[in-house]
Amino acid sequence: MSALLCDSRIRLARRTHSRDANAFVTMTPDATPSIHIPVLMREVLRGLELSAGLTVVDGTFGGGGHARKILEAIGPTGRLIGLDRDLDAIQRAHASPLPENLTVKQASYSELPAILTALQIESVDRILVDLGFSSDQLGTLSRGFGFLSESLLDLRFDYTQGVPAWQLLQSAPEPELRSIFDEFGEEPAARKLAAAIVAQRSQMQMISAKRFAEFVAATIGTSGSRERHPATRAFQALRIAVNRELEHLKTALEQSFPQALKAGGILAVITFHSLEDRLVKDAFKESDVWENLTPKPIGPTPAEERFNPRSRSAKLRLARRKP
Numbered sequence: 001m002s003a004l005l006c007d008s009r010i011r012l013a014r015r016t017h018s019r020d021a022n023a024f025v026t027m028t029p030d031a032t033p034s035i036h037i038p039v040l041m042r043e044v045l046r047g048l049e050l051s052a053g054l055t056v057v058d059g060t061f062g063g064g065g066h067a068r069k070i071l072e073a074i075g076p077t078g079r080l081i082g083l084d085r086d087l088d089a090i091q092r093a094h095a096s097p098l099p100e101n102l103t104v105k106q107a108s109y110s111e112l113p114a115i116l117t118a119l120q121i122e123s124v125d126r127i128l129v130d131l132g133f134s135s136d137q138l139g140t141l142s143r144g145f146g147f148l149s150e151s152l153l154d155l156r157f158d159y160t161q162g163v164p165a166w167q168l169l170q171s172a173p174e175p176e177l178r179s180i181f182d183e184f185g186e187e188p189a190a191r192k193l194a195a196a197i198v199a200q201r202s203q204m205q206m207i208s209a210k211r212f213a214e215f216v217a218a219t220i221g222t223s224g225s226r227e228r229h230p231a232t233r234a235f236q237a238l239r240i241a242v243n244r245e246l247e248h249l250k251t252a253l254e255q256s257f258p259q260a261l262k263a264g265g266i267l268a269v270i271t272f273h274s275l276e277d278r279l280v281k282d283a284f285k286e287s288d289v290w291e292n293l294t295p296k297p298i299g300p301t302p303a304e305e306r307f308n309p310r311s312r313s314a315k316l317r318l319a320r321r322k323p
C-alpha cells in the first residue's frame with residue numbers, strides 16, 4: 001500500500017473520530033481497518049449488565065469490536081481499559097486518536113492488578129476476555145498463523161518475547177512435543193507426529209506455516225473431518241504452548257481477576273475450545289469467589305453461526321464476584 005493511501009486512511013479515521021467522542025477506528029500496521037468480527041456481542045453486552053459510568057476491562061482488545069460497543073454502553077462517564085499481548089493490535093488502536101476514557105496497553109490480562117495499580121485504579125466493575133486469536137492475526141500472513149502463510153511458523157501473540165513455534169519444533173525433546181500435541185491439541189496422532197518431526201527436523205529448520213501444515217497433512221493423513229484442515233489440532237497445540245495460554249488463563253481466574261474485580265462485579269469469558277472452557281467452568285463451580293451466572297454456557301444463535309462461522313465454537317460463561 002502506498003504511503004499516501006496509508007496516510008489518507010489514517011486521516012479518514014481521525015475525521016471519523018472527531019465526529020463522535022466514543023467512536024474509534026482500529027487499523028492494521030499498514031493502516032487497513034480490523035477485519036475481526038466480534039462474537040456473541042449481544043450476549044456479552046447483556047451479560048455484563050453495562051450502564052453509564054462503569055469502569056470496564058477488555059482484557060483481549062484485538063480489533064476493538066467488543067470495546068467499541070462497551071464504550072457506547074458506559075458513556076463518557078465510564079472508563080475502559082483495553083489490553084492485548086499483541087503489539088500489532090495496540091498499534092492499530094493507536095493509529096487514530098482514542099477517546100479520553102479509553103486506555104489501550106500491551107499486556108497480558110493475567111497482569112491486570114499491576115496494570116491497574118500503574119493507572120491508579122483500585123478495582124473495576126466488569127471484565128471481559130475473548131480468548132484465542134483474532135481474524136487480524138490469522139489474516140496477516142507475515143504472522144504465520146494461517147495454513148497458507150509462507151512466513152515462519154511463529155504463532156506468538158507477543159512476537160517480542162518467548163520462542164516461536166518453528167524454534168520449539170527444533171529444540172523440544174520428542175516426549176514434550178508428543179504431550180503438546182496430545183494435551184493442547186487433543187490430536188489422536190500425537191505420537192506419530194512428534195516422532196516424524198524429530199526424525200526429520202534437521203530438514204525443517206525455520207519452517208514456514210504452509211510447509212508445516214503440508215508436513216502434518218502428509219504425516220497424519222487427510223482423513224477425518226472434511227471441514228477441518230488436518231493441521232488444525234497441531235497448530236492449536238503449538239499456539240497454546242508458545243503463548244502459555246492455559247497458564248495465563250489459570251493465573252487470571254485464580255488470582256488476577258478476583259483481585260481486580262469489585263465485589264458484585266461481573267466477569268465474562270468467551271472460550272473457543274474445551275481445554276479453556278473446562279478451566280473456566282471449574283473455576284466458577286462451587287467457588288468461594290465466584291457466583292456462577294451461567295450453569296450452561298451461552299453459544300451463538302444459528303443466525304450468528306451462519307453470518308460468522310468462527311462463532312460456532314464460542315462459549316460464553318459469566319460469574320459475579322462474591323463479597
Ligand SMILES: C[S@@+](CC[C@H](N)C(=O)[O-])C[C@H]1O[C@@H](n2cnc3c(N)ncnc32)[C@H](O)[C@@H]1O
Nearest residue numbers: 038060062063064065066084085086108109130
Ligand atoms: C478473539 S481476539 C479478541 C477480539 C476482540 N474481542 C474484538 O472484538 O476485536 C483475541 C485477542 O486476545 C489476545 N490475547 C490472547 N491471549 C491474551 C492474553 N493473555 N492477554 C491479553 N491478550 C491476549 C490476542 O492477541 C487476540 O488479539
